[in-house]
Amino acid sequence: MFNNFxxxxxxxxxxxxxxxxxxxxxxxxxxEVFATSRMIALMELAAARAMRPLxxxxxxxxxxxxxxxxTAATPVGSSVRAVATYLHTENKLMHFRVEAFDESGxxxxxxxxxxxxxxxxxxxxxxxxxxxxxxxxxxxxxxxxE
Numbered sequence: 001m002f003n004n005f006x007x008x009x010x011x012x013x014x015x016x017x018x019x020x021x022x023x024x025x026x027x028x029x030x031x032e033v034f035a036t037s038r039m040i041a042l043m044e045l046a047a048a049r050a051m052r053p054l055x056x057x058x059x060x061x062x063x064x065x066x067x068x069x070x071t072a073a074t075p076v077g078s079s080v081r082a083v084a085t086y087l088h089t090e091n092k093l094m095h096f097r098v099e100a101f102d103e104s105g106x107x108x109x110x111x112x113x114x115x116x117x118x119x120x121x122x123x124x125x126x127x128x129x130x131x132x133x134x135x136x137x138x139x140x141x142x143x144x145x146e
Contacts, residue, residue, distance in 0.1 A: 007050035034074035047084035068110030
C-alpha cells in the first residue's frame with residue numbers, strides 16, 4: 001500500500017528531559033540522564049510526523065502500542081534523534097520501526113503502532129468517558145445520614 005517512508009524528531013537533552021525530573025516526591029530517586037519516557041515521546045513524535053502527509057482535515061494520529069528497549073544512558077546537553085520508519089499496515093494500524101540515537105550511537109529501538117482518528121470524535125468520547133466515570137463514582141459513594 002505504501003512505500004517505506006520515515007521521519008525524524010530531535011532535541012538537546014535538558015534537565016527537564018531527565019529521569020530525575022519525573023520524580024513526583026522526594027522519595028522518588030532517579031538519575032539525571034535522558035528519561036525513557038522522553039525517548040518514547042520523541043519516537044512517537046517521529047512516527048506522527050511520518051504520518052502527517054496521510055491525514056485529512058480534522059484527523060490526527062494517536063499511538064496505540066509500543067514495545068521498545070532503552071539501552072544506553074544519555075547525559076544533559078547531548079543531542080538525541082529519533083527515527084520512525086514505516087513497516088506495514090495491519091487492521092487500520094500503521095506499524096513503525098522506531099530508533100533513538102545520541103552522538104555516541106544507538107540508545108533505544110523497538111516498534112510502535114499508530115491509528116488515524118477523527119480529532120473531534122476522540123475528544124468527545126474522552127469527555128463522555130470522564131463524565132461517565134464521575135457519575136459512577138458519585139453513585140458508588142455511600143449516602144450519609146444525619
